Amino acid sequence: MNMERLIGKFIDYLNIEKNYSAHTVRNYRSDLLDLSDFTGGKDPRKITHLEIRRYLAELRDRGCSKRTVVRKLGAVRSFFKFLFREKIVSKNIADSIFTPRIDKRLPEFLDTEKITLLITAPSLDGILGVRDRAILEVLYSTGLRVSELVGLDLGDLDLISGLAKARGKGKKERIAILGKEAQNALRRYIDQRRERWPGNGTALFLNKNGTRLTDRSVRRIIDKYIKECSIEQKISPHSIRHSFATHMLNNGADLRSVQELLGHKNLSTTQIYTHLGSKRIKEIYSKAHPRA
Numbered sequence: 001m002n003m004e005r006l007i008g009k010f011i012d013y014l015n016i017e018k019n020y021s022a023h024t025v026r027n028y029r030s031d032l033l034d035l036s037d038f039t040g041g042k043d044p045r046k047i048t049h050l051e052i053r054r055y056l057a058e059l060r061d062r063g064c065s066k067r068t069v070v071r072k073l074g075a076v077r078s079f080f081k082f083l084f085r086e087k088i089v090s091k092n093i094a095d096s097i098f099t100p101r102i103d104k105r106l107p108e109f110l111d112t113e114k115i116t117l118l119i120t121a122p123s124l125d126g127i128l129g130v131r132d133r134a135i136l137e138v139l140y141s142t143g144l145r146v147s148e149l150v151g152l153d154l155g156d157l158d159l160i161s162g163l164a165k166a167r168g169k170g171k172k173e174r175i176a177i178l179g180k181e182a183q184n185a186l187r188r189y190i191d192q193r194r195e196r197w198p199g200n201g202t203a204l205f206l207n208k209n210g211t212r213l214t215d216r217s218v219r220r221i222i223d224k225y226i227k228e229c230s231i232e233q234k235i236s237p238h239s240i241r242h243s244f245a246t247h248m249l250n251n252g253a254d255l256r257s258v259q260e261l262l263g264h265k266n267l268s269t270t271q272i273y274t275h276l277g278s279k280r281i282k283e284i285y286s287k288a289h290p291r292a
Helices: 003-016 022-039 049-061 066-085 112-119 127-142 146-150 180-196 215-228 238-250 255-262 267-288
Strands: 163-167 173-177
Touching: 003 022, 003 066, 022 049, 022 066, 049 066, 112 127, 112 238, 127 146, 127 163, 127 173, 127 180, 127 215, 127 238, 146 215, 173 255, 238 255
Parallel strands: none
Antiparallel strands: 163 173
């Protein structure tokens, strides 16, 4: 059977049955097409266990990181699991391949002084600055991913209760909490949005042309203010989410609550943030222990 056609069927499955995000689906497609190129578009029923291993070896020869290799292997495994379930192949040849061990990276985050500097960087003199301030306030207040932020609609907000309905990975819905500063920033933006772009659909955050902002646009906006603030740390837009989680835990929030707020399926994913509180724990120990 044609490899690209089967990849297309698998992508339809991810979109329709699994409800994966567009970003995740793009990555799966890209990774599987890369495997297809390596095998010359070979019928998956004829691909062997050794060919998959040779493909992983080639990835390492290309200089791919362990993280990239693990991601691509995950896509290959899922693909062959789907083919096995559909009885297209007799077994999942990728299932028994050893997964390279990767060290967990501690996420970069901003301290409260720097996050405040970043959030207050946009000028409130024009609609775009007002929008950008609302974006930064909402990201830090809720811990939303950038993809979740751009998916927000006006109808997802309840500014009276200070809540927002977010759609996370697998399009699973959860409730995000909007603090007072985020609520104020949103009210200011929505008032001006209605004047600037009256009747422009349901999307909450719009670009200068009045259409929904994309993930990439938000990342560019955040990068702009990181540079303006002269923040020299290696920071990505996702670092605002990391800052949210770290500050919550450092100020006494329990791990389960932070897990719910972040939309993590497993508690182990949230536990990485506990490592970031070691400095504060040492400070508490130094103050509290008689012989510290």
